[in-house]
Amino acid sequence: MRRDSRLSGVLHVLLHMAQQPGPFTSETLAKAMDTNPVVIRRIMAGLRDLGYVRSEKGHGGGWTLACDLSKVTLRDVYAALGSPPLLAMGNRTEAPGCLVEQAVNAALDQAFGDAEALLLSRFGEVTLAMLGADLRKRLGSRKLQGMSAHHA
Amino acid sequence: MRRDSRLSGVLHVLLHMAQQPGPFTSETLAKAMDTNPVVIRRIMAGLRDLGYVRSEKGHGGGWTLACDLSKVTLRDVYAALGSPPLLAMGNRTEAPGCLVEQAVNAALDQAFGDAEALLLSRFGEVTLAMLGADLRKRLGSRKLQGMSAHHA
DNA sequence: ACGTCATGTAACATATATAGTTACATGAGA
DNA sequence: TCTCATGTAACTATATATGTTACATGACGT
Numbered sequence: 001m002r003r004d005s006r007l008s009g010v011l012h013v014l015l016h017m018a019q020q021p022g023p024f025t026s027e028t029l030a031k032a033m034d035t036n037p038v039v040i041r042r043i044m045a046g047l048r049d050l051g052y053v054r055s056e057k058g059h060g061g062g063w064t065l066a067c068d069l070s071k072v073t074l075r076d077v078y079a080a081l082g083s084p085p086l087l088a089m090g091n092r093t094e095a096p097g098c099l100v101e102q103a104v105n106a107a108l109d110q111a112f113g114d115a116e117a118l119l120l121s122r123f124g125e126v127t128l129a130m131l132g133a134d135l136r137k138r139l140g141s142r143k144l145q146g147m148s149a150h151h152a
Numbered sequence: 153m154r155r156d157s158r159l160s161g162v163l164h165v166l167l168h169m170a171q172q173p174g175p176f177t178s179e180t181l182a183k184a185m186d187t188n189p190v191v192i193r194r195i196m197a198g199l200r201d202l203g204y205v206r207s208e209k210g211h212g213g214g215w216t217l218a219c220d221l222s223k224v225t226l227r228d229v230y231a232a233l234g235s236p237p238l239l240a241m242g243n244r245t246e247a248p249g250c251l252v253e254q255a256v257n258a259a260l261d262q263a264f265g266d267a268e269a270l271l272l273s274r275f276g277e278v279t280l281a282m283l284g285a286d287l288r289k290r291l292g293s294r295k296l297q298g299m300s301a302h303h304a
Numbered sequence: 305a306c307g308t309c310a311t312g313t314a315a316c317a318t319a320t321a322t323a324g325t326t327a328c329a330t331g332a333g334a
Numbered sequence: 335t336c337t338c339a340t341g342t343a344a345c346t347a348t349a350t351a352t353g354t355t356a357c358a359t360g361a362c363g364t
Contacts, residue, residue: 002320003242004351011256012244019252025310033244036353041311058361061310074259084351085240086267090155092164092185100171103287104163107226111274115238115267122263135255154349156322177339188324193340210332213339236321311359318353325346334337 003088006081009033010043011074011131017053018069018132023062046080069132075123086116155240158233161185162195163226163283169205170221170284175214198232221284227275238268 013029026037026044033040044063047053054066078084089112091105165181178189178196185192196215199205206218230236241264243257 002351003237004240005242005244006351007241008244008253008256008260011260012250012253015252015256027310032250037311038313038354039352041313042352045312055311056361057309057311057359059309059363061361063311074263085155087271088156088237088240089159090157092157092160098164098184099290100167100287101160101164103283103290104160104167106286107278107283108160108163111226111271111278114274115271118270119239119263119267122266126259126263131255131259134258135252138251138255154322158322179339189340190325190342191323193342194323197341207340208332209330209338209340211334211338213332215340305364307362307364309360309362311361313358314356316353316355319351320349322349323347326344328341328343330339330341332338332340334335 004084006043017065022064025062050080070127070129072128073124074126078123086119156236158195169217174216177214202232222279222281224280225276226278230275238271
């Protein structure tokens with residue numbers, strides 16, 4: 001399987017939602033992401049359970065943001081997904097009897113642990129509000145590009 | 153499939169080989185690692201191509217170390233495996249047209265890049281000789297444990 | 305009440321990558 | 335020339351993310 005893209009996907013959804021008031025149906029969001037509504041519900045389930053978003057059934061239902069975007073970090077979102085594995089590599093055997101394997105594991109675990117810690121730390125530094133601000137900046141420069149195209 | 157354990161596996165092999173003079177057949181090594189000889193040949197192929205080990209066919213053949221263990225780092229070994237993916241996560245789409253996706257990718261790429269760079273850097277700091285020294289230390293304390301058990 | 309809409313979820317299908325296994329060709333040495 | 339060992343292709347097994355279908359649950363409007 002290709003690499004896990006759920007974090008990327010769910011952030012995409014949240015940022016789309018932050019651009020305009022909701023609610024958004026899974027189908028609408030799925031079309032924007034070129035995927036299936038069930039996939040949306042799947043990756044959003046954890047966020048709903050933690051109260052970052054709300055979902056309503058029936059007419060006028062769908063997904064709504066339910067958190068302060070400046071208080072939720074990528075690390076929170078990652079945790080809401082169930083904290084899936086970060087690294088593609090690991091030890092052959094955990095808690096091996098073989099001393100050779102223990103020596104190898106010790107060295108690798110050190111490096112793996114450092115990398116995971118750094119990644120989580122970086123995730124913790126970025127809020128959804130910061131992502132939104134970056135997006136608005138990108139939207140702004142695109143608008144300017146459009147205008148200069150008009151002028152040209 | 154569970155996480156890629158080839159680096160762990162090949163280091164295990166190399167450390168075993170460093171403990172006594174070779175050559176070692178794939179079958180011997182496979183038994184020590186509780187796996188299949190073909191798996192050994194597979195993960196050793198890249199190391200052979202780069203000259204870190206040598207392989208000989210026929211009677212008395214097998215695998216031999218062919219490098220200065222103090223000059224080869226985990227990073228070299230990782231590269232010899234073909235530099236497989238380090239991270240289990242990635243972006244949904246590379247080079248997306250959607251600005252939302254671009255904003256998400258930019259944030260994640262930053263974190264992913266940092267983590268990968270750190271991991272490679274850590275790999276580069278550890279030589280096979282250092283692993284061997286750590287192993288001998290572990291072998292030593294096990295021997296002492298055995299002796300104190302005799303005394304008790 | 306009833307029909308429609310939307311989520312919730314199970315079940316199944318698809319795709320991809322590692323690991324394990326079998327089979328056989330190649331080549332070295334006794 | 336027989337045996338041993340590597341080199342490699344091909345196939346199987348397994349795990350996981352993703353895509354899809356089907357249906358139950360519940361909310362809203364008529």
